[in-house]
Amino acid sequence: MKPLEIAALATFLAASAGASAADAPGKPMKMDEPMHGEMKKESMKKGDVKKAAKKKEREMKPMIEKEAAGSTKK
Amino acid sequence: MKKRTMETSLAGHSPGLVRSIERRLFLKQGLSLGALALLSGCDPTDDEGVQSLLKGMSRWNDRAQGWLFNPNKLAPEYPESAITKPFPFNAFYSEEEVTLVDGKDYKLELEGLIREKKPWTLPELYGLPQTSQITRHICVEGWSAIGKWSGVRFSDFLARVGADTSAKYIGFTCADDYYTSIDMATALHPQTLLTFRFADQVLPPKYGFPMKLRIPTKLGFKNPKHIMSMFVSNEFPGGYWEDQGYNWFSGS
Numbered sequence: 092m093k094p095l096e097i098a099a100l101a102t103f104l105a106a107s108a109g110a111s112a113a114d115a116p117g118k119p120m121k122m123d124e125p126m127h128g129e130m131k132k133e134s135m136k137k138g139d140v141k142k143a144a145k146k147k148e149r150e151m152k153p154m155i156e157k158e159a160a161g162s163t164k165k
Numbered sequence: 166m167k168k169r170t171m172e173t174s175l176a177g178h179s180p181g182l183v184r185s186i187e188r189r190l191f192l193k194q195g196l197s198l199g200a201l202a203l204l205s206g207c208d209p210t211d212d213e214g215v216q217s218l219l220k221g222m223s224r225w226n227d228r229a230q231g232w233l234f235n236p237n238k239l240a241p242e243y244p245e246s247a248i249t250k251p252f253p254f255n256a257f258y259s260e261e262e263v264t265l266v267d268g269k270d271y272k273l274e275l276e277g278l279i280r281e282k283k284p285w286t287l288p289e290l291y292g293l294p295q296t297s298q299i300t301r302h303i304c305v306e307g308w309s310a311i312g313k314w315s316g317v318r319f320s321d322f323l324a325r326v327g328a329d330t331s332a333k334y335i336g337f338t339c340a341d342d343y344y345t346s347i348d349m350a351t352a353l354h355p356q357t358l359l360t361f362r363f364a365d366q367v368l369p370p371k372y373g374f375p376m377k378l379r380i381p382t383k384l385g386f387k388n389p390k391h392i393m394s395m396f397v398s399n400e401f402p403g404g405y406w407e408d409q410g411y412n413w414f415s416g417s
Contacts, residue, residue: 116260116261116264116265116370116371117261117263117264117370118261119262120258120264127256127257127259128256128257129306130257130386130406130409130411131257135257137257137258140257140342140405141342144342144405147344147402147403151336151396151398151402154400155400158399158400159277159278159279
């Protein structure tokens, strides 16, 4: 194989690998970007879900633990 | 694709049943009109009073939908030929940002009013009796798609772990930070499945690996993906979209 052909093949393989990596899942979520989908309001960011989940956990966890402890005593 | 209209779905049923369904529809539409009437003259902004009023109406709506819910009524099932290909991906993030969960280390955590809180590994979950369904996923955004999901009947799983099925709610937290909750009647519905497979393959990451709760009687956003933990409670857990004003029950 000639050097030019090797270079072309290498470029093609690199581009193919890049294309499949771009489609692959698992990239870190860009929290400051607007949310996808039609359910959102204009101002919503992807990171809002994480913040809301933490707040919800703080609210719910003590109640769930208390409730479960109460049911074990019965 | 087999499309069910109101006319075809009601055809062949007794006049009494049709009247009952019409009454339900009237009630549902009446509730929506009630909410609109209350809002007339209001500026539906982020005003706390309006938000509080709307949340109250929405919770009332949830209770009404709960009363109308028939735990024995099955969602339509379809032949393999009706499956939508490709099945759409939908989330609040892009497909390349889909969360990857490591199946080897995965353990489903159980909390709340559940007797056996031992975490479940994937091989243990895969070892439970499995069933399949081909049903329509209906999105609140206005589209729908038919897919095949396989997994364990959620009612069987709840019985196995000793969940208190007299409790009101089951909440879910997911690897992508999403969270939601459902009513116990829907959790016990025979078509509500804890699914591990999609189209006869291990659930791909974009459809919710390692598990998705499939509820054909509810809208898509009530079908959590990448479930990491669940809890049973009498405390109202809400959900991400539900806390933004989307109807919590969102089912039929």
